[in-house]
Amino acid sequence: MAILPEIEKQSLSEQQRFQLEQLHLTLEYLQQHSPFYQRLFASHAVQPDSIRSLDDLVRLPTTSKEDLQRYNMDFLCVPAAAVQEYVATSGTLGSPVTIALTEKDLQRLAYNEYLSFGCLECSEDDIFQLMLTLDRQFMAGVAYYSGLRQAGPAIVRTGPGLTALQWDTIQRLGVTGLVGVPSFLLKMIAYAGEQQIDCNATTVRKVLAIGESLRDDQLEPNTLARKIQDAWQIQLYSTYASTEMQTAFTECPAGKGGHHHPELIIVELLDDEGQPVPAGEKGEVTITTLGVEAMPLLRYRTGDICRGYYEPCSCGRSTMRLGPVLGRKQQMIKFKGTSLYPPALFDLLNQVPVIDEYVVEVTTDETQQDDLHIYIATSMQHDACNRLLEQLFRHKLRVMPRTSYITDAEMLRLQFPEGSRKLVRFRDLRS
Ligand SMILES: [Zn+2]
Incomplete structure (x- = not known):
């Protein structure tokens, strides 16, 4: 069963028309429910009606990570009783940010990773091992777990680390897919070498690789990816996501950047002056969430520098793809x-x-x-x-x-x- 929504096969201009409608709904929602955006709209005299195309987005103010840190709970659009879960960013740069999710947001999050596992072409016959934490307010663990439940594969929650346990479970259950950090795969390869486990003779075929880039600026495998694949011939699927976006961009087998899902998020790539970069140039990923209830974000500047790819993909999706994170703007x-x-x-x-x-x-x-x-x-x-x-x-x-x-x-x-x-x-x- 292929997971490929109609919208993702349509032309980019059809996708944009759809996104414009969704953007208007988002602006109306923020105006009604978000204390932070009500203030921002008032101080910038924002008129949602003046947005006639996605190109008009530049007329709207952007939101920064500092805004989210300083006015964190002013972003909340629902009563506290409607919040189902609180997660937090890791706080790699500055203090951590709390993100609240409603039940509907958790379902959106599951759908988002359901689409990711669709990019991996997984089926009900697959068994996926989750080598990451579902605790410590970490959003991704729960996202993969619930996405897998929708997509159909069986799930094994082994958690991070514990190389011996990972191999033991793979061999005992015939695990076919892994979700984990690429550099941890190197540790698993080293352990397999010591224990005379032949990685390539196991049932593992694919890995959803989180947290670290696997491609260079030409979309070729980087050193980390080559090191893994020299020892272990598995397909690595890179994914880019963040807690604030509540959305992932995951590669398909073509491996030419992570697929954008237009029903979930609007993506802009901006230069230092806040203007859209020409197609193919690198810019700061700036996102507007669609369909988020508790803490939607409008033109949020992620700080991540990526390139966009706009030609249709061989997998049948015509959505834009994001290349690897080349760096963080502040870094x-x-x-x-x-x-x-x-x-x-x-x-x-x-x-x-x-x-x-x-x-x-x-x-x-x-x-x-x-x-x-x-x-x-x-x-x-x-x-x-x-x-x-x-x-x-x-x-x-x-x-x-x-x-x-x-x-x-x-x-x-x-x-x-x-x-x-x-x-x-x-x-x-x-x-
Ligand atoms: Zn593709």
Whole structure:
């Protein structure tokens, strides 16, 4: 059974016509129910009637992450009694944000991941292992769980970590699909090697890979993806999502960017001046949620920098696709005249197999410029490792950051600072 709604096969202009109608409903809803947007609309003299096409969106003010942090509960459009669940962002940048969901929002969230698993072409014969937490106010775990229930595959909730348990369950139940973090797959591969488990002889065929990019700017597999697939010939499906969006963009087998679902969200890609970028250029993903009841967002600037792809896809969907997150807007580093985002540095460091772990740190030097410093844990001789890195960095990025070699224990302290819910590979200490 193929999961492919009619709207996703229609032309982009038909999709936009549909989205415009939905946008008007959203504006009306915000005007009636959202304390935050009522104030914003009043101060910007917003007239919903003046929006005649999606191009007119630029006339409306944008919403920032800081707005959501500062006025968090002013975004709530329903009485507290109507809230069914509270989730929170991970707070990687700044303080965490609470997102409230009604029962209808939870159903929308399930439908959203139902569409994602449709992109993975899964069926009732599949068994999916969820290698992520459903606790700690983490929205994604619940989203995948409920999406799988709608899509039909059986579910195994193993949670994050515990490599031995993951393999044991895969072998016992004949698991065919995984949902998890790509770098954890590398740990599973290493464990399989130690235990003489032949990854390729198991029943696992596909992975919904969350949290980390698997493609470079040309949509080719990046180092992390290549490392996984060299050892384990499984299909990796990249997905991009966030708690605030309550929506995911998941790849189909063509692997040419994550599919947009026009019934759930409006996407704009904006430049630094807030203007739409030309098609194919990279810009800040700015979203308007559709059909969200408790905390809808209008023109919310995610801070994520992506490219859009607009030609129809070989899978039969004609929806726009989003490329990998090339970086976060606030994390852009200007180092010796070169503009970089942390993922490009990670991809380079991942190419050096002898580097066990690393942390990239950016500070402000005495001339107010960004300064880059990489902390490395390796068993390799430090001079030799540095020569290797120097070659790679000069060739790919034209610049060489400072390096420091630290012990595994020091690395652990850097990567898991107190209060962190996930591993930190980028430290932004700029003033
Ligand atoms: Zn496709």
